[in-house]
Amino acid sequence: MFDRLSQFLRLCLFGILTLALLPAAAEAAGRKLALVVGNQAYAVLPGLNTPVEDAQGVSNALRNLGFEVTLLTDVGPAVFQAVLGTFAAQVDEADTVLFFYAGHAFQKNGINHLVPVNARLADAKALDTETWRLDDIAKALKGKTNQLLLFVDACRDNPLPEAVRGAAEAGGLAQFDGGAGTFVSFATAPGQVAWDKTEGSLNSPFTAALLTHIAQPGQNISDLMIKVRNDVGVATGGKQTPWEQSSLREQFYFVPPVAAAPVVDAPVVDEVLPEFEVVADQSTALAPPPGGIAVIGQGVADTQLAALDSDTRSLNAPLPENMALGVQTELDRIGCYGMRIDGDWGNGSRRAMAAYYEAKKLEPGEMEPTEAVYRALLSEPENTCEKAAVAVKAPTKTTPKATTKKSTTKKAAATTTKKKTAAPAPAPAKKKPTCKFMVIAVVCS
Numbered sequence: 039m040f041d042r043l044s045q046f047l048r049l050c051l052f053g054i055l056t057l058a059l060l061p062a063a064a065e066a067a068g069r070k071l072a073l074v075v076g077n078q079a080y081a082v083l084p085g086l087n088t089p090v091e092d093a094q095g096v097s098n099a100l101r102n103l104g105f106e107v108t109l110l111t112d113v114g115p116a117v118f119q120a121v122l123g124t125f126a127a128q129v130d131e132a133d134t135v136l137f138f139y140a141g142h143a144f145q146k147n148g149i150n151h152l153v154p155v156n157a158r159l160a161d162a163k164a165l166d167t168e169t170w171r172l173d174d175i176a177k178a179l180k181g182k183t184n185q186l187l188l189f190v191d192a193c194r195d196n197p198l199p200e201a202v203r204g205a206a207e208a209g210g211l212a213q214f215d216g217g218a219g220t221f222v223s224f225a226t227a228p229g230q231v232a233w234d235k236t237e238g239s240l241n242s243p244f245t246a247a248l249l250t251h252i253a254q255p256g257q258n259i260s261d262l263m264i265k266v267r268n269d270v271g272v273a274t275g276g277k278q279t280p281w282e283q284s285s286l287r288e289q290f291y292f293v294p295p296v297a298a299a300p301v302v303d304a305p306v307v308d309e310v311l312p313e314f315e316v317v318a319d320q321s322t323a324l325a326p327p328p329g330g331i332a333v334i335g336q337g338v339a340d341t342q343l344a345a346l347d348s349d350t351r352s353l354n355a356p357l358p359e360n361m362a363l364g365v366q367t368e369l370d371r372i373g374c375y376g377m378r379i380d381g382d383w384g385n386g387s388r389r390a391m392a393a394y395y396e397a398k399k400l401e402p403g404e405m406e407p408t409e410a411v412y413r414a415l416l417s418e419p420e421n422t423c424e425k426a427a428v429a430v431k432a433p434t435k436t437t438p439k440a441t442t443k444k445s446t447t448k449k450a451a452a453t454t455t456k457k458k459t460a461a462p463a464p465a466p467a468k469k470k471p472t473c474k475f476m477v478i479a480v481v482c483s
Contacts, residue, residue, distance in 0.1 A: 068133030072097070072105040073125050073179070075152075077141030079112045082158045083197045089140035092191060092245040096138050099252055102392065102402050103292050105136065114156045118170065122178055129181035134290070136187040137179055140245065143192030145212040149173060150190075153197055162202050176216045185286055187259070188214075188222040191244045193231050214283065221290070223263060223282035225270075230278070243273040244280055253388070255406050256295035260284070296408060357409060362387070365407035368415035369394065372422035383407050397423040 076093025078086045090111045097109045108125055110118060129135050142153035144165075151169035153159075159168060172190070180186050193210050210230045214222050225244035239246050247269035251262055267280045358364030363381035370379055374397065375390040388405045394415070395402045404411050 069131060070105045070134040070136070071125070071128060071132045072100045072107045072136040072138065073110075073122070074100070074107060074138045075110045075113060075118070075141070077112055077153065077155045079155055080142065080153075080197075081156050083142060083153065086141065088240065088242045088245070089191070091240045092140040092242055093138065095241060095245060095249050096189075099249055100136065102388065102405055103253060104402075112155045114154045115168070115170070118154065122175065126178040129179055129184060132181065132184050134185050134187065135179050135181065136189070137175060138189045138191075140191040140242065142197035143190065143211060144198060145210065148212045150211045150214060152192065159197075159199055159202055165198075165202060172214060176220065180216070180220065184219070185288075185290060186216060186220045187290070188216065188220070189248070190223070191225040191242055193224070193226060216285070218285050219287050221259060221282065221284045221286050223280060225280055226278050227281040243270045243278060246273070252292050253405060255293040255408075257291065257293070259286075259290045259292070262292070293406070296410075357412065361409065361412060362407040365412050365415060366390075368412065368418075372415065372418045372420055374423040393423050
């Protein structure tokens with residue numbers, strides 16, 4: 039029996055180590071920075087409808103994917119240049135740098151210019167002095183070894199006043215070559231004009247398609263843009279075709295594929311394993327430290343045993359056939375999901391995952407219904423999203439002090455002498471533990 043118990047514990051330890059290594063695998067992708075700009079409320083030039091909403095949506099999506107995001111909306115040249123300088127000082131420390139721009143833009147002599155909200159563009163000279171050159175931005179953001187990703191959702195119409203339209207090319211942006219290690223995507227093909235908004239959408243067709251597909255696991259950036267191009271073509275009736283150019287040194291994934299853990303056959307057990315007596319209250323569990331590992335029963339005596347309950351069942355529970363449905367069910371059980379449980383994994387389900395990470399005070403991690411996410415949720419108690427975990431010290435034992443009751447009057451003293459003095463109650467016997475195993479439960483998020 040003990041040999042089989044040993045095999046069972048070794049199997050649990052293997053599962054624990056596999057789950058514990060998942061956060062380290064996510065960090066292997068390196069630091070990721072994003073500068074996101076949305077210019078909509080132009081002071082002189084025609085205003086636009088969606089750039090601010092586009093920029094905010096992209097910022098939220100990138101944060102959920104592990105990017106450190108700097109967001110600017112309706113910004114002028116002074117603020118932009120100051121932020122760009124601070125941001126550029128960090129790019130050498132990052133493996134991936136992303137720049138997203140939504141707003142007015144035009145090309146002049148084959149150079150693409152992005153337009154601040156306070157630009158007047160009253161004369162030909164202002165086309166250079168009041169705008170930002172995409173080439174200069176890319177040069178500032180290109181570090182020594184990082185990959186640079188550029189997304190430009192512009193060219194929605196010709197923003198130039200009539201007096202200076204002859205000084206720049208009519209409509210659309212020029213092709214752009216950022217050099218090795220650069221990827222650039224435009225909302226439409228070179229020389230073409232993009233749509234600002236389609237009926238019933240808060241975003242431009244390009245950004246709406248990007249937000250729909252960007253978080254799909256195991257999808258490289260080339261496959262992502264194929265899906266974006268197809269969606270934009272459908273939304274605009276074939277009138278707008280996104281275009282990209284890549285000189286990346288290696289394939290890029292917004293959500294890398296997860297390597298499958300080696301399959302280990304569980305030992306055949308024909309005997310029921312012994313039940314363990316719970317002698318360490320789970321209220322002594324510490325809140326998970328960075329990395330998501332919690333030790334149940336930490337701080338109690340060495341001879342005490344942690345409880346085997348929901349934390350250990352997450353290691354050997356069978357997987358659901360519909361993983362999305364299973365994850366939604368667990369999110370609902372712990373109070374993080376309030377919508378219909380239908381197995382349709384979308385933005386509502388991802389918001390529930392974000393609520394879970396926030397309740398656990400962890401950095402947002404995996405947002406898709408994977409096996410690791412399902413097993414982590416199995417170990418969580420109900421009402422996880424209603425009450426944050428709190429670190430509680432193990433209770434300390436104190437010796438009750440003996441008290442005596444003094445008689446205050448002679449009458450009371452006489453009365454008490456007639457009564458038989460009650461013997462003090464014996465101290466409660468300490469309950470000895472029945473096992474000396476220490477079981478560690480690990481919760482990974």
